[in-house]
Amino acid sequence: MLITMLSTGTRGDTQPFIALGLELKKKGYRVRIAASKTYRDLVEGYGFEFASLRGDVNEILESGLVKESDSPLKFFTSLNFKNEDLQELMIGGQEDLHKACEGSDAIVYHPGATIGYFVAQEMGIPSILASPFPMTPTKEYPAIIFYDRMRMGKLYNKLTHTIFEKGFWKMASGGVKRYWMRAYGELPQGFSNPYPKQRTDSHPTLVSLSPTVFPVPTDWPHHVHSYGYWFIEETSDYIPPVELANFLKEGPAPLYIGFGSVGDKKNASKATNLVLSALEKTGMRAVINAGAGMEERNNTKNVLFIKGAPHEWLFPHMAAVIHHGGAGTTAAALRSGVPQIVIPFGNDQYAWGRRMYELGVASQAIPRKKLTIDNLVNAIQDTQNEQIIAKAKELGEIIRSEKGAEKSANLIDQTLKSYYGNKKRG
Template identity: 25%
Template sequence: MRVLLTSWGSRGDVEPLAGLAVALRELGAEARVAAPPDEEFRVLLERAGVPLVPLGPTVASIVVRPKPPTHADAFRLAPELVTARFETLLPAAEDCELVLATGLMPAGARDVAEKLGIRYRLACFHTLGLPSRHFPPGARPGKQSAEGETDNRVLWRQDAERVNALYGEALNRHRAELGLPPVDDVRGHVLGDRPMLAADPLLWPGQDRTDLELEQTGAWILPDTRPLPDGLAEFLDAGEPPVYVGFGSMAAFAPKDIARVATEAGRALGRRVLLASGWAGLTAIDEAEDCFVVGDVNQQALFPRVAAVVHHGGAGTTQAAARAGAPQLVVPRIADQPSWAARVAELGIGTAHPDPEPTVESLSAALAGALAPAVRERAATVAGTIRHDGAQVAARLLLDGADRPA
């Protein structure tokens, strides 16, 4: 069986697909990944032995800017990605039996599967984009709901209108070119009947947060056997476990001056600091030996050796820290991050910073809470309950459904 996995988004949207592709390969299937052509993703997929089909522009070209993308940028990007999916996925999926899509609203992926007569599944790493009578939708570019509107049914209907405004014209134009009928509800069309939720059931209890029926598998983890770099290993061995600080792919979304704020907050508590440069480009503020800067690193090997993980609350980092039993301090910025921060605090495995722009004083206080012995003990306990087989569960589900009609 051949499977095409596709996403457009940050590393947190691409790495799980690499993990799923490896699990599919172990069961005898052949998987390829259509994803943004960023060098980081190419190296990641090459390490996993998974073919990369370049899809659309690089993510870095959109987010690594002095200022975050605007609503106008979103209305330019959305049709560009729809076009890229039709142009890229049609030939890439021609010999496949299944297309699985995730990442930024993958309008176009289901349509390619429909044209080819093959199966389609939508996967997500949280439920914030899935309609729910219990929760309002997250922010999305476009005409906003009236101030004071609280009826979730109304809010989700208006969210669907915003999705149509972003993607509908381009999607239906390309569908018409392929002889397919128009779609009047892009969001519902993309989500399908039963989305897969690739998140740990304890960290994100999905079925309670959406009206859709889900197939929750646990997180899709790509095994990482890389050794820690020599300089980092020496730094870890030279003293007490440091505080890790990383904001992943946040780039322009990272808190202002976060490297200085985090370093001084760690020092105020007598802690060494390990900065992950990431797309935000975190660098040391001086030449003191109590701070070390690292690039892409094996978090599975690193996180069990740190005192705490300070991060933005992305799904991947949250679950990696939880699996390692490392206390967390989440400084959420956008999208699903506040929800992950709230769950970390609710479970007692870390703390959530009260606002997105920390000061030395506020970060020190929140970090002190995360470093409390009771939090470390609770984090270790929860780590023993986190699933490690999500990718294998998902792979089996996909292959077991191979004989179902498209």
């Protein structure tokens, strides 16, 4: 049986699908992953079928079409939908996602790829919503983009989820609507918000998140599941470049500093100067991942610039991980069992920053716009106290033991066996 997975974002959005796919392959399923063409080598390197989506996600992020959002309202307007090139790219991307589903027996889709639900309905096959954050309404805590804001009780909490769910659907539906109308002249049957419909036997929701980070609410429906993060476990064959291996051996554990696929390249030089000045004040060594938001410089005795390395391998060697608060990077930092400093740029990153602080594994988050040499120095010093180090280690051990990808693959396997078994009997 063929399971197609639809991803629409950065490496942090795509890599969990690889982890889940590896577990499904062990059960005998064929797995196809649709993602930005940027990740072809990554996906095919693990032996999956790859369906390319037009456009380079990193180029889009660096183009200015995606704006930083430090409030819920800005989140819903963070994409410049009026840009004609982006509109055509979105429509083309929906066409690619639709084509990727051909021949599938089930579709697993990211919340940003809602076409997965409608294609599954069209084909009469199960769909599984795979979200990297809690999305199903609950009274127990606010929705992810409201999490770092004021608290006003249980009814307010549930309202924020409803607003988030509807707002996310509004953002995700535009491309689907334009593509489907262009291709078929009419909308899919029952065209409406699919997220609330993903809470049945054949259409469950999976959250690729540790229940120790955001607990499973008691008021969630039965068909919403959160077993743990989806990590790629097979990292033992990674061989680091000689320069990186030697740097790690030549002194005490360094800091990791990297801002993933976010950041304004126009301010990269200023940001790099700030980070280097803070490092000089602390006297600590660092591995800096040069990319969006950080400028590559000459290496020194205490600072090594790299172009990337698997977080699962690299982070356990660090004294602390300084990052932007993307869901994927946060998960990898938690798994490593080392302290964190979150410097959120926008969107859900503020929530992850606050939650890491609440869990006792990080210093208080520093919004990128408020980052200074002194508050970065203070945060670095905070993460090196015994209490945070011990808590990060403890939580890392729990998260590594959860086997979220394996348990999620079991749920998908059970869903498909039940669905197709009933279909045969019918």
